[in-house]
Amino acid sequence: MLPHDKSGPRDAYFLRLQSALKAQGQTQPTLVVDRNRLSQNLTQLKQDLAPNMALRIVAKSLPSIPLLKEVAAIMKTNRFMTFNAPMLEAVSESFPDADQLLGKPFPVQAAAKFYSNQSRGVPRGRIGWLIDTNARLAEYAELAAARSLTLDISLELDVGLHRGGFLPGDDLDRALATIHQSAHLNLHGFMGYDAHVAKAPEAFGMRRGALTKSLSTYRAALAQARAIFGPDHVQKMIRNGAGSPTFRLHKDTEILNEVSVGSALVRPTDFDTDLLKLYAPALFIAAPALKVIGPMQTPVIEKLDRIKNALNPNLSTRVFIHGGYWKAMPVDPPGLSIHKTYGRSSNQELLVGGAHVPLVADDFVFLHPTQSEAVLLQFGDIAVFEDGAITDHWAPMATST
Template structure:
């Protein structure tokens, strides 16, 4: 029998612990720049752009539009989500490419802007608005734009709000199209089949100033639920069951023929591919998947391509990373993590976005974030000079797109157009 001394065990244990630590030591992630981003950089240089800019790749955008349309089952309509694509020119292009005349809008300025620019578009509110906002909308319309108001579906979530909109319609001598918000599992408000929905359907049936246009049931929570133990599938079945119960109740009060002609809106970018028939919904809404920010890097959206990037010039490029007040620690930090070896400071920063080119760049947690000159660190192979561009992928589109002025449209190797964005509003 072989005896192992306590000292030998201690030495061996220490060696294993040291090996485990070394296995967690970061590797150098820096390297050559991606030719795609070098092409974007050349286009920005040629266009004379020298400040933080939101870039949309038109070819990738078109591919994403085509991908979405190709996944829709027969009879399924597509509604463009305006908050995720906050530019009239961008949405006009998507309308033309997709063939859709349906928009989902989210505030009174959007309603007014589309009523003027696209009066033929059918607008469904993506959230219930205070009745005062609806009143402001009607007051904002010029006489020549008034006809566009008939193309709006006002989203209603409670009996109280329905009564407010009925009074608005009566006072203004209008007929308002009403779409009812359903709670199909998100629990962010809305209606379920039951006495409240029954009473609201009766109000719609008996109020000549109100026209019932359909239902909206939003279920983005499905994509966030784990597939393990069937949780996601049960939630999906539950959402469709709740939607079906509301449809059955509407058919009881209004007749099956009326219900067959209603808008039955559902989904969003993370979930639109779940709808393989029109049994529950007859239209899906989506927007973000067409430009694909990082929050939409999901298995269901794998066929979609990242089509939007933040580009910003490098102001300073440092051969070594030095932290104020912690200069003594820099050498040890670089020895442990080679990705902290070199530094660039960019024009602006603190965006909801991740750096993607040059490779291996990351925010420095010790230095912190900056909206003026963002510090990014990289490995020994980081090679970027002042006035060259760092590229980021936004986490989302609806807020981030509004921070850079006109969108730069990248097409056929150059910046072909600039698309103005909406004014920032809730």
């Protein structure tokens, strides 16, 4: 069966967004955050959080200090999850009372450098250093003793994702004992990321089974901690888990007492899941159309295009955009797609579409990012779209991984 022409009229939402950008004189590829949709998503998040469940904002997914301030103020939280040294410094400077939990382990040299910077007056707040092995724990214990520090230690648990961390058992017992016996270490909490649960199909109870197994692992680790630190300490410490893909599955605070959320609030395409269907896409790339021209012509094999174009009406229009090769998929005008044979370009990306692509040169093509964490760092200041106009520009954090 031959494909049908997927081109057609533009979505009114993107026409309003285009008008707002043109009114600002925008001519470069630009990242846009929809503040109204962000607010809608924050309202939804308040409804979805389990009673008494604390929220930790995932800074890598929203890597802009003004954006983080907006979310933190509305959600009334000072808890952040940070993932690299520049991000740790930026959040420390901008949120002096921040409770930060590292989302991945740092080399001990990075922690040492951070504390060297502290001596130059950078505010610190509270930091839970994530530890995944006893070897790394020994390095942090040595750093703390050498600098007369008390470090808050969070132990990473492998609750089923299998990318490292402690399992219940002897290694975890040894880590807990090391912290308990040290004058320089404090058990800040546990972190167990369960993104794999959302990937499990609901059929045959596979998702429910994955969640049950993950929580059982976490429960066993908590039992080990209680045996050494006592129930009061474990009740009060950070018991972090979940993430945007799975936070809605955690309905009470019996095991977790906080969940981490970031990407759900702008919902890139990687988060178009059944669990997040009530969250609106709030992040788009706007790329000017440099050239809008006729049917597909593939270099060297132009003669074959006559046949291909006749069989596929979605090769009737070529659109070369300003920039490209982003982690994103075109969403407006409808029916545009990347031409795999022609190849990708970060200079002038080729998109192809049907005969009714309603574009002229200098109009905007809109793309929906597949993720937020890298894309938000690629465009300079982020345009804030609110009530039909560009009302602000938010600076992203420094590019980092």
